[in-house]
Amino acid sequence: xxxxxxxxxxxxxxxxxxxxxxxxxxxxxxxxxxxxxxxxxxxxxxxxxxxxxxxxxxxxxxxxxxxxxxxxxxxxxxxxxxxxxxxxxxxxxxxxxxx
Amino acid sequence: xxxxxxxxxxxxxxxxxxxxxxxxxxxxxxxxxxxxxxxxxxxxxxxxxxxxxxxxxxxxxxxxxxxxxxxxxxxxxxxxxxxxxxxxxxxxxxxxxxx
Numbered sequence: 074x075x076x077x078x079x080x081x082x083x084x085x086x087x088x089x090x091x092x093x094x095x096x097x098x099x100x101x102x103x104x105x106x107x108x109x110x111x112x113x114x115x116x117x118x119x120x121x122x123x124x125x126x127x128x129x130x131x132x133x134x135x136x137x138x139x140x141x142x143x144x145x146x147x148x149x150x151x152x153x154x155x156x157x158x159x160x161x162x163x164x165x166x167x168x169x170x171x172x
Numbered sequence: 173x174x175x176x177x178x179x180x181x182x183x184x185x186x187x188x189x190x191x192x193x194x195x196x197x198x199x200x201x202x203x204x205x206x207x208x209x210x211x212x213x214x215x216x217x218x219x220x221x222x223x224x225x226x227x228x229x230x231x232x233x234x235x236x237x238x239x240x241x242x243x244x245x246x247x248x249x250x251x252x253x254x255x256x257x258x259x260x261x262x263x264x265x266x267x268x269x270x271x
Contacts, residue, residue, distance in 0.1 A: 113232050117223045124216045133212050137236035 075132075075149050075156035077102075086160050093167050102154030104147045104163050108170050116141050122169045123162075132158040134166075174231075174248050174255035176201075185259050192266050201253030203246045203262050207269050215240050221268045222261075231257040233265075 078086055087097070087104075095106040110116040116138055127133045135146040147163055149156040177185055186196070186203075194205045209215040215237055226232045234245040246262055248255040 113223075113227055117220075117227075121216075121220060124212075128212055128216075133239050135236070135238045137234070139234045140232050 074151050075158045077149075077152050077154050077156055078160070083155070086157070087155075090160065090163050090167075095163055097155075098146060098148075102148060104145075104155065104159055106145050106163070106166070108143045108145070108166070110141045110143070110170075113140050116143050119143060119166075119169055123166050126165050126169075127162060130158065130162065132162055134162065173250050174257045176248075176251050176253050176255055177259070182254070185256070186254075189259065189262050189266075194262055196254075197245065197247075201247060203254065203258055205244050205262070205265070207242045207244070207265075209240045209242070209269075212239050215242050218242060218265075218268055222265050225264050225268075226261060229257065229261065231261055233261065 087095075090104060091097075095104045097103070098105045108116070108119065110119060120136070120138060120143060123134070132149070135148075137144045145166060147159040148154060149158055186194075189203060190196075194203045196202070197204045207215070207218065209218060219235070219237060219242055222233070231248070234247075236243045244265060246258040247253060248257055
């Protein structure tokens with residue numbers, strides 16, 4: 074099981090994500106980001122690639138899709154907040170969305 | 173563009189869907205249903221198949237996924253409510269979820 078990000082590492086781990094459009098959710102230790110794509114095919118294509126990484130890493134997003142938009146929330150339920158897994162998946166999603 | 177379901181056909185069109193677990197949303201002329209699967213692979217597999225039908229029919233769901241659960245809302249934005257397209261996609265999703 075992943076541990077919560079230690080206080081000493083948390084700011085450094087989250088800084089590049091916060092700069093790239095992720096935010097820490099209100100009232101919940103979770104990262105959220107909304108991605109916009111050109112159309113549904115691109116949005117769902119992003120989700121499909123992210124889904125395979127999520128399953129491979131046994132760490133799954135909460136996410137919703139409306140046409141060209143994908144809203145993502147990441148947290149580690151077992152740990153009750155943000156862990157290294159969330160940082161890893163958030164970075165991967167940014168990379169997949171940029172491809 | 174699809175037209176709103178005519179009053180004379182609406183009840184008959186919706187009845188089998190309402191029996192199968194779909195409900196008409198509160199405060200919105202939309203159909204909603206929550207599907208549960210064995211795991212994430214099955215849930216996202218369902219979404220992937222439904223996504224291809226949605227794109228083929230140019231009619232896309234609003235949906236969210238958390239691990240093995242998929243929550244779907246269907247409505248026809250252009251028409252401002254339920255049309256034959258929503259009925260068709262709701263039926264298809266039921267079929268895909270049962271496979």
